[in-house]
Amino acid sequence: MGPEARRLAARGLSPLEIAEALGVDRSTIQRWMAAGKIDDTRTTRTSDPASPLAAAAALPALAWAAAIRASCTLDNTDEKLVALADLALSVAENPAEQSSIRLAAAGRFQSLTKQLATRIRPTAEAPPPAPVQAATTRTDPRAILNATIQ
Numbered sequence: 001m002g003p004e005a006r007r008l009a010a011r012g013l014s015p016l017e018i019a020e021a022l023g024v025d026r027s028t029i030q031r032w033m034a035a036g037k038i039d040d041t042r043t044t045r046t047s048d049p050a051s052p053l054a055a056a057a058a059l060p061a062l063a064w065a066a067a068i069r070a071s072c073t074l075d076n077t078d079e080k081l082v083a084l085a086d087l088a089l090s091v092a093e094n095p096a097e098q099s100s101i102r103l104a105a106a107g108r109f110q111s112l113t114k115q116l117a118t119r120i121r122p123t124a125e126a127p128p129p130a131p132v133q134a135a136t137t138r139t140d141p142r143a144i145l146n147a148t149i150q
Helices: 002-010 015-022 026-035 052-056 061-071 076-092 099-119 141-149
Strands: none
Touching: 002 015, 002 026, 015 026, 061 076, 076 099
16 A cells, blocks of 8 residues: 555655545545655645745745735735735744744744635736625425425
């Protein structure tokens, strides 16, 4: 099973795909990846190289928020999240702060960036489509379902 798991991981399959192919639980594959027994193919949204958050990750604290604001469309809530994350990053990188405060700030920055990753859109992305107008007549959903079954 080991050589087959390494071969599948080398092909870039996800832990779930590898687990299904081998007939084991996904957590087993994730444990093997964490232990370094097979290549780690797990990805997160912020590790996407095309993500604005990933591009800004290498920047110093002073430039991070500016890079996010320049590359993304932000609403008021997103702007507040960026401001909070910027403050948390500044505290985390401040050597004058106590280690426990810096660590807490780093954790807060991480949670804020995860929240931002689910909300923000790159500026170049097309705006979302307009919402579909709801039907004005009331129809029993069971009638629609029964019509599609028959």
